[in-house]
Amino acid sequence: AQKVTQAQTEISVVEKEDVTLDCVYETRDTTYYLFWYKQPPSGELVFLIRRNSFDEQNEISGRYSWNFQKSTSSFNFTITASQVVDSAVYFCALSAHYGGSQGNLIFGKGTKLSVKP
């Protein structure tokens, strides 16, 4: 079965704190892709990152960083020095190709991040 679990439903931090959003996934596929999306209050989902299953290098983009650990099936997302504009719901997603599917994304339930000034 394929599944994405975001155990943290809501997180609240004060501006400038670092925060890590957890994501654990399950898949039988050996080739798969992991994503993070941000959903600000406007509702539209914004793509943040895509990582394939063969690339376990961590990635940093400005204040954002991602830690992919295949051994624990986790793909965690850290925001350093959080800002109020980071307040949003963040979704982790998995795309696999079993059964010839088109790589449709399976989303976690999301983590609502509130950054207070």
Next chain:
Amino acid sequence: SQTIHQWPATLVQPVGSPLSLECTVEGTSNPNLYWYRQAAGRGLQLLFYSVGIGQISSEVPQNLSASRPQDRQFILSSKKLLLSDSGFYLCAWSVPLYRGSNEKLFFGSGTQLSVL
């Protein structure tokens, strides 16, 4: 550049009424198209996807249907809405696999549907 349009932004419908949500994509050809629903506390659920005109795959059984009458048009419909159909509906597109898709989804701005 590519853009995706989804309308209406909000919709309030009585139980038993029909539904039609429309989504169009500009700036690309033969995209993969998707309808997702986001119900409160349940994350995003894939409802339908389409790889071409007239080709619709359903991921979950329900009283909703989808159609793709044109290459860049995707319509979500229902003949009779249920209370449980309330939610936030998102249309999305992606580059198809045969064109080297990186499977990145581009989402529309969503439709908040309230069935009363």
